[in-house]
Amino acid sequence: MATLARRRREFDQREQLILDTTQELIQRDGLLNLQMTRLAEACDYAVGTLYQHFAKKEDLLLALTTRNFLSRMELFDRVPAWPGPTRERLLALCLADVLVLDQYPEMFRLAQFVFTDVVWGAASAERRQEALTACQPIGDVVDDIVNEALARGDLQPGALSPMPMTLGSWALTTGMHSLVHTEGVLDLYGIRRPYRLLFHHLNHLLNGQGWQPLMAPVDEASISAQLERLCRDVFDTKVPACLLPVDPDTESEPSKEAIP
Amino acid sequence: MATLARRRREFDQREQLILDTTQELIQRDGLLNLQMTRLAEACDYAVGTLYQHFAKKEDLLLALTTRNFLSRMELFDRVPAWPGPTRERLLALCLADVLVLDQYPEMFRLAQFVFTDVVWGAASAERRQEALTACQPIGDVVDDIVNEALARGDLQPGALSPMPMTLGSWALTTGMHSLVHTEGVLDLYGIRRPYRLLFHHLNHLLNGQGWQPLMAPVDEASISAQLERLCRDVFDTKVPACLLPVDPDTESEPSKEAIP
DNA sequence: AGCTTTTCATGAACCGGATTCATAATCCGA
DNA sequence: TCGGATTATGAATCCGGTTCATGAAAAGCT
Numbered sequence: 001m002a003t004l005a006r007r008r009r010e011f012d013q014r015e016q017l018i019l020d021t022t023q024e025l026i027q028r029d030g031l032l033n034l035q036m037t038r039l040a041e042a043c044d045y046a047v048g049t050l051y052q053h054f055a056k057k058e059d060l061l062l063a064l065t066t067r068n069f070l071s072r073m074e075l076f077d078r079v080p081a082w083p084g085p086t087r088e089r090l091l092a093l094c095l096a097d098v099l100v101l102d103q104y105p106e107m108f109r110l111a112q113f114v115f116t117d118v119v120w121g122a123a124s125a126e127r128r129q130e131a132l133t134a135c136q137p138i139g140d141v142v143d144d145i146v147n148e149a150l151a152r153g154d155l156q157p158g159a160l161s162p163m164p165m166t167l168g169s170w171a172l173t174t175g176m177h178s179l180v181h182t183e184g185v186l187d188l189y190g191i192r193r194p195y196r197l198l199f200h201h202l203n204h205l206l207n208g209q210g211w212q213p214l215m216a217p218v219d220e221a222s223i224s225a226q227l228e229r230l231c232r233d234v235f236d237t238k239v240p241a242c243l244l245p246v247d248p249d250t251e252s253e254p255s256k257e258a259i260p
Numbered sequence: 261m262a263t264l265a266r267r268r269r270e271f272d273q274r275e276q277l278i279l280d281t282t283q284e285l286i287q288r289d290g291l292l293n294l295q296m297t298r299l300a301e302a303c304d305y306a307v308g309t310l311y312q313h314f315a316k317k318e319d320l321l322l323a324l325t326t327r328n329f330l331s332r333m334e335l336f337d338r339v340p341a342w343p344g345p346t347r348e349r350l351l352a353l354c355l356a357d358v359l360v361l362d363q364y365p366e367m368f369r370l371a372q373f374v375f376t377d378v379v380w381g382a383a384s385a386e387r388r389q390e391a392l393t394a395c396q397p398i399g400d401v402v403d404d405i406v407n408e409a410l411a412r413g414d415l416q417p418g419a420l421s422p423m424p425m426t427l428g429s430w431a432l433t434t435g436m437h438s439l440v441h442t443e444g445v446l447d448l449y450g451i452r453r454p455y456r457l458l459f460h461h462l463n464h465l466l467n468g469q470g471w472q473p474l475m476a477p478v479d480e481a482s483i484s485a486q487l488e489r490l491c492r493d494v495f496d497t498k499v500p501a502c503l504l505p506v507d508p509d510t511e512s513e514p515s516k517e518a519i520p
Numbered sequence: 521a522g523c524t525t526t527t528c529a530t531g532a533a534c535c536g537g538a539t540t541c542a543t544a545a546t547c548c549g550a
Numbered sequence: 551t552c553g554g555a556t557t558a559t560g561a562a563t564c565c566g567g568t569t570c571a572t573g574a575a576a577a578g579c580t
Contacts, residue, residue, distance in 0.1 A: 007527095007576095032378050036567060046530040048569080057567065113376045115442045117369055118292050132444050139449050159479060160460070163449040167439075168461030172428065175435025179427075182375045184392050189399050189423040200420070201428030201465065208468030208478075218468075219419060263548075296538060306559040308540080317538065 015053050018043055019064050026064075027106055031113060058114075058123040065114045066131045068107050072100050073137060075235065080141055082234045086149035087211045088226070090166060092234045093141070094173045094202060095227070098195050099235060101177060102242045108177055142166050154212040168205050173198065195242045199223050220245050275313050278303055279324050286324075287366055291373060318374075318383040325374045326391045328367050332360050333397060335495065340401055342494045346409035347471045348486070350426060352494045353401070354433045354462060355487070358455050359495060361437060362502045368437055402426050414472040428465050433458065455502045459483050480505050 021043045025034055036057060040047040054060040075096040079089055101108045113119060120128065146162035149155040155165075176198045179186055186194055200223060203215045215222055224245060231239045281303045285294055296317060300307040314320040335356040339349055361368045373379060380388065406422035409415040415425075436458045439446055446454055460483060463475045475482055484505060491499045 030377070030381070032381055035565095040531095047567085048530055049528085051568070052528075055568095109377050112372070113378055115438075116373045116376060117290075117441070117443065118373055120443055121290070121292060128444070132448055135445060135448060160457075164451060164457050164460075167436075167451060167454070167457050168432065168464060171435035171439055171458070171461070172432045172465075173435065174438050175431035175433065176427075178375075178434050178438055179431055181377070183377065183380055184388070185395060188392055188395060191424060191427060194427070197420075197424050197427050198431070200424075201431065204428060204468030205432075205461065205465045206468070208464030208466070267547095295536090300560090307538090308559055309557085311539070312557080315539095 011053075014045075014049075018045075018050060018053060018060070019067055022060060022064055023068075026110065027104075031106070031110060055124055056122060058119050059127045061110065061114050061119060062123045062127045062131055065111050066127070066134045068104075068111070069131070069134050072096070073134075075100060076138055076141060078234055080144060084233065085213065086145050086152060086154045087206055087213065088230060089145050090142075090149075090169060090206070090211075091199070091202060091226070092230050093138075093145075094169055094198070095230050096235070097173055097177070098198070098243070099231075099237070099240065102195065102240055105181065108181055112178070112181065139163065149211065156210055165209070168209070169202055172201060172205060192246045193242060193244070196223065196245060199227060199243070271313075274305075274309075278305075278310060278313060278320070279327055282320060282324055283328075286370065287364075291366070291370060315384055316382060318379050319387045321370065321374050321379060322383045322387045322391055325371050326387070326394045328364075328371070329391075329394050332356070333394075335360060336398055336401060338494055340404060344493065345473065346405050346412060346414045347466055347473065348490060349405050350402075350409075350429060350466070350471075351459070351462060351486070352490050353398075353405075354429055354458070355490050356495070357433055357437070358458070358503070359491075359497070359500065362455065362500055365441070368441055372438070372441065399423065409471065416470055425469070428469070429462055432461060432465060452506045453502060453504070456483065456505060459487060459503070 018039070022034065022039060025039060025042060036047055036050060040050055043050070050060070054063060076093060079092045079096065082089065082092065084092070114123075143162045146155065146165055150157055158165075176194055180194050191197065200218055203218045203223070203226075207214050207216070207218065215226070224239075227239050227243050231237050231243075278299070282294065282299060285299060285302060296307055296310060300310055303310070310320070314323060336353060339352045339356065342349065342352065344352070374383075403422045406415065406425055410417055418425075436454055440454050451457065460478055463478045463483070463486075467474050467476070467478065475486070484499075487499050487503050491497050491503075
């Protein structure tokens, strides 16, 4: 039976290789130019072999999305481990999203495409289930944060249960990603640092929900401080350019000086 | 030269016919099953004729999206004409979006698909420009609302200019549409009436931004009253089912009684 | 080991659907 | 009515995802 296990392991390994290669090709040539034949070539396997793993191209894409999501979970998982205020913990979840997707925009593009019903509908039921299962844990993290917020009195026990409560932040973050990736639209309205604005609005929203401690006033300085703090304490990283305040001096150059 | 004009008119008419038919086919069979050959058949024209109007399938889809957006503008246009408080005017914009997209979910699906870079990138530059141009007017409506809000003192002149200010509501609404259309995700977390929650969160957000008159408390009764008011006064329609409060009695049946 | 059976990789062939283009039809001015 | 210009047509082409007959390798058996 040991052989069977080895076989299985090798199979799984090959699947990862295929996914890695898919990721690379997408990163290099774009989703549009991903072709099964080329992918097979790049993997050094025959086309038929790919189909041993993924019954349809859609399944491949969905599987990659799921894997990406799971790897994002690693960042999310730092949040429950961090002992900060519940309000900032929730913001940290949104921040995690921004950190990853700012670095790998193709990840969002792919996800957006895959969740389109054209693709989602064509994918196999198993892969879909797999994707949904991958989403589950994040729900628990959110539940915990809200429950703790209620327990500590950071949040008044209002009408809404945890998930509906945080649906606002979630939708706001998701929506901002969509807008950022809808080519041309934000430029049209002269919006420069959408993700920084996201945190303005998230704080307004949380203030509106009465999530203690309120941020007042919501201004550039407080936002900068908050982002600094979260990036450092939770994710052990610098604040990325997309979250810096708009600097009137440097237009196209990314500004080099850190926030004081 | 009169002939030329007639020709032109007939050509435009035919383009509208093609778009109408496309809409119908998508509505009936779904985006996935839209085929140029079938479309040609349904239009009673040859395939080649379609290509006289749209160089690629992507162009056809983008054009349809643009047209849909323009027709949504008709609803948006009722908003500046309505003399209510600025805060409710902004909410009315979001409501317009919900009213249309709840009735024609395929519209959103299509738009979502088209703005995916796979499609957007494949469409021709002219059609893309056309789409962006169609988005422009909504910006003006928003600007006007914010400016009037500032003038009336409904909004404190903070750091943010009009569009960044309302980006929050916009992203929140967009994000909620995305979540609603991401099959299975909201079910996963037991969320029943996402669009009703949207208005909870929009009001929280606006409260947080200090947009007068504040809604306090944000509860089911106030939300119901607000939605009733806006649907009636601005759009002259009943509150659609997706915006009614969750009724614990009727689970699968849409509740028949109106809100008191 | 030698033989049989099972499993799996292969890639040429297939097929569906978007796009093209040579041809036919139609229009229009003279 | 005629001839050149314009436009419509749909069969043919092309492209890329998917299948499947073939043979090779591994596993099982004696």
